Amino acid sequence: MPADNAISELIQAGRAEAAFEQLVPAFRRRVFGLAYSLLRDRGAAEDVAQEVFVKLWQALPRYNGRAQLSTWIYAITRNTAISAMRRRRRSVSMSDPAVFEEVESRGAASEAGLDDAALWRNVGALPDKQRQAVILYYQEDRPVEEVAAMMGLPVNTVKTHLHRARASLAAALAGAGEEVA
Amino acid sequence: MSAEDTGRRNLEARLRGLLGGMDASAGFEARVMQRVSMLAVAPREDLRVQFERRRELRRRRLRREVWMNGMTTLGLGACAAALLWRFAPEIQRLAANSASLIDPGLLAVGTLAALGAGVWLLISRARG
Numbered sequence: 001m002p003a004d005n006a007i008s009e010l011i012q013a014g015r016a017e018a019a020f021e022q023l024v025p026a027f028r029r030r031v032f033g034l035a036y037s038l039l040r041d042r043g044a045a046e047d048v049a050q051e052v053f054v055k056l057w058q059a060l061p062r063y064n065g066r067a068q069l070s071t072w073i074y075a076i077t078r079n080t081a082i083s084a085m086r087r088r089r090r091s092v093s094m095s096d097p098a099v100f101e102e103v104e105s106r107g108a109a110s111e112a113g114l115d116d117a118a119l120w121r122n123v124g125a126l127p128d129k130q131r132q133a134v135i136l137y138y139q140e141d142r143p144v145e146e147v148a149a150m151m152g153l154p155v156n157t158v159k160t161h162l163h164r165a166r167a168s169l170a171a172a173l174a175g176a177g178e179e180v181a
Numbered sequence: 182m183s184a185e186d187t188g189r190r191n192l193e194a195r196l197r198g199l200l201g202g203m204d205a206s207a208g209f210e211a212r213v214m215q216r217v218s219m220l221a222v223a224p225r226e227d228l229r230v231q232f233e234r235r236r237e238l239r240r241r242r243l244r245r246e247v248w249m250n251g252m253t254t255l256g257l258g259a260c261a262a263a264l265l266w267r268f269a270p271e272i273q274r275l276a277a278n279s280a281s282l283i284d285p286g287l288l289a290v291g292t293l294a295a296l297g298a299g300v301w302l303l304i305s306r307a308r309g
Binding site for chain 1: 216
């Protein structure tokens with residue numbers, strides 16, 4: 001991404017504050033999305049995202065420009081989110097109350113709202129990597145390459161996860177009597 | 182368009198609708214900036230020091246590379262000179278034989294081409 005390069009150049013030039021001011025809005029959704037895809041809890045994901053940006057601020061002097069800026073940030077996010085998961089010491093469930101309420105209230109008991117809730121439950125029931133790929137891919141219509149970089153996986157593996165996830169979701173919704181086709 | 186395609190598009194549209202708006206809550210950036218401003222100013226200083234250190238390291242690496250390149254060229258030149266000196270009679274005989282076998286014009290072109298390639302290599306290395 002061109003913005004990432006500009007930020008990287010600012011860091012290399014020793015202009016930490018200017019770099020950081022651009023870095024936070026440029027990476028906010030990506031960092032939050034990645035944290036959320038791992039933690040499945042909006043509050044926890046936001047805490048992790050905050051922690052990531054503070055870590056980034058402190059680690060900026062150590063960024064040498066050898067790795068891509070985004071790759072470096074994704075690695076920090078993944079590690080921070082995994083540490084947070086370990087700290088919580090419980091297996092997280094997809095029934096994030098905040099999101100679930102939001103999804104249900106969106107439809108205000110309408111049929112569409114219930115459909116979304118069912119879809120949300122099915123996304124939550126997907127295996128970890130498939131769920132992560134779906135959340136990151138559809139959060140911002142990202143290219144698969146970007147999702148792969150965020151997850152730290154090869155592009156083809158992510159494509160497979162997405163394909164399987166879509167097939168599972170379609171089957172689950174069809175099984176629940178929803179019209180998918 | 183097949184029913185499968187329609188189904189897939191429908192599912193994708195719903196996933197986009199469901200996940201597309203996902204973002205941190207309002208005021209997230211302000212909270213980050215507040216947390217960062219509460220930290221010591223050390224990282225800014227640290228960043229400047231690190232930047233200077235990296236620049237110095239780069240400068241030293243370049244100097245080392247220039248020295249190494251110079252020594253390599255000198256070494257190769259010395260080896261070539263030693264070989265020429267050691268095998269001077271054989272080279273002279275070979276050159277005399279070659280001159281009688283090869284067209285002098287072709288030999289001149291070949292020699293110029295080899296010299297040109299050598300000079301080009303030296304220039305491109307010096308630029309790189």
